[in-house]
Amino acid sequence: MLTFQDFEKVTDKASFISNAIAEHVHSDEYKIACSANAYDHQLNETIYNYVQLIFSTLGTPIEDFTASNNKIASNFFHRLNTQRCTYLLGNGVSFSDNIETYINENGVEVQTDTTKEFLGSKFDNDIYNLVYYGLIHGRSFGYWVEDSKRGNRLYTFDLTEFKPLPDEETAALRAGIRFWQIDETKPMFAVLYEEDGFTKYRSESGYSDFKEVQPKQAYKQIVNTTEFDGSEVVGEENYSTLPIIPFWGSNLHQSTLVGMRNAIDSFDLIRSGFANDLSDCAQIYWLLSNCAGMSDAEVERFRDRLKFNHIAVADTDESTVTPYTQEIPYQARKEYLDHIRAGIYEDFGGLDVHTIAAGATNDHIDAAYQPMDEEADDLEKQLSEFFQLFFDMLDIQDTPVFKRNRVSNEREQTDMILSAADYLDDETVLKKLPFITIDEVAAILARKDEEDADTFMQEDTEEAEDETVADDEDMADNNDQIMEAFNQYGEDIISMLEELLMEGDDE
Secondary structure: OOOHHHHHHOOOHHHHHHHHHHHHHOOHHHHHHHHHHHHHOOOOHHHHOOOOEEEOOOOOEEEOOOOOOOOOOOOHHHHHHHHHHHHHHOOOEEEOOOEEEEEOOOOOEEEEEHHHHHHOOOHHHHHHHHHHHHHHHOEEEEEEEOOOOOOOEEEEEOOOOEEEEEOOOOOOEEEEEEEEOOOOOOOEEEEEEEOOEEEEEEEOOOOOOEEEEEEEEOOEEEEEEEOOOEEEEEEEEOOOOOOEEEEEOOOOOOOOOOOOHHHHHHHHHHHHHHHHHHHHOOOEEEEEEOOOOOOHHHHHHHHHHHHHHOOOOOOOOOOEEEEEEOOOOOHHHHHHHHHHHHHHHHHHOOOOHHHOOOOOOHHHHHHHHHHHHHHHHHHHHHHHHHHHHHHHHHOOOOOEEEOOOOOOOHHHHHHHHHHOHHHOOHHHHHHHOOOOOHHHHHHHHHHHHHHHHHHHHHHHHHHHHHHHHHHHHHHHHHHHHHHHHHHHHHHHHHHHHHHHHHHHHHO
């Protein structure tokens, strides 16, 4: 196996790339990954390559062209790997440490996950692809790219397109070669990734003759943007380590096809063989007695007339026409197919939804999910190790949080959470509800705060209006009292004022 130390010794990098790719495509790991791709696309290799044989009088096996050759491929491999991947990542991944709080334009306090924003809007899809290929191939590789225009991305390199060059001492990934070719008649391209940059190569004849077409450049470009000159690259820089992080799909460090393939092939062969027997076997046939004088053509005409007219004419004294029926044995095959199916789910740690009865309690559902939880724990451990290397490279301190996507008795779970809501804060209640994802919590809390603020302002306005109405009513009452007093004592007051005025004139 070629390593990073072997790469350091060479002077002709183009020749080394050719040798490394040749070694990689002939390795067992690469061949298993290619087979995994075929099974993932329901092109199961064993059943599609199966040929029914017969033996000649000399014992030589030859292909039986007269036999039916139905090829029914199952979809267990894609189904179960998708189930495991979506169980852990169906709700995406969130981060708990770098949460910033700010006041939006409506004056409401809002929380945002700064790590998730930095990783880009497509990060949930990117990490899903990384994990899925890590499961079916055994391992995959995440290539980090920072792009201010198109957004930051984590691209997935699967094992059929990437040759890793590990360190002989630490086994850490120190360099790697990604290669691709869209068609055998088209050129092959390769990119050599090193810690101090990447270089692009091209070959017109497979992977035998590479030539450099793009010199080495750094992974990050420093761009200066001005209003008049636009964007201009003013510098380059690299990361502290190679920006390609390996991810293992399980603690076994092997493809999930290993061990499952034989069971899938057995299921496919038995089911396809049963279909072939149904096609080859004459379930209804006729036996003609004392008709040896009939030629083959006459027998065929007799059969055709019988099939269409459903009437046969025979001399009952000397000849007979007797129908016989036969039934293909199926019970043993059906039982064995059910046994294989159950074994595939059990060995993989998958959930067969047919084992959960309608209306089952959460205790029964939790018990059915136990094998899948154990496998998801292993997968989460591998992801945590990936994020540790990934965040060390980006100098980020944060912790990934996963919310598993499981079937549950949501009514029972919701009732249990709401019964304890008086003792919990709103954020905890929302995070525990089964029908709300973690990413939705912050937005729900923000909208709830806005509604509470609007309600509070509306209540203040209504109280102010009530106070104004009360003041107006009090003033009106006072005016009425004044007018009533004036009507009652007005004439006396006027007389007193007139007398005072007359006394003043006399003086």
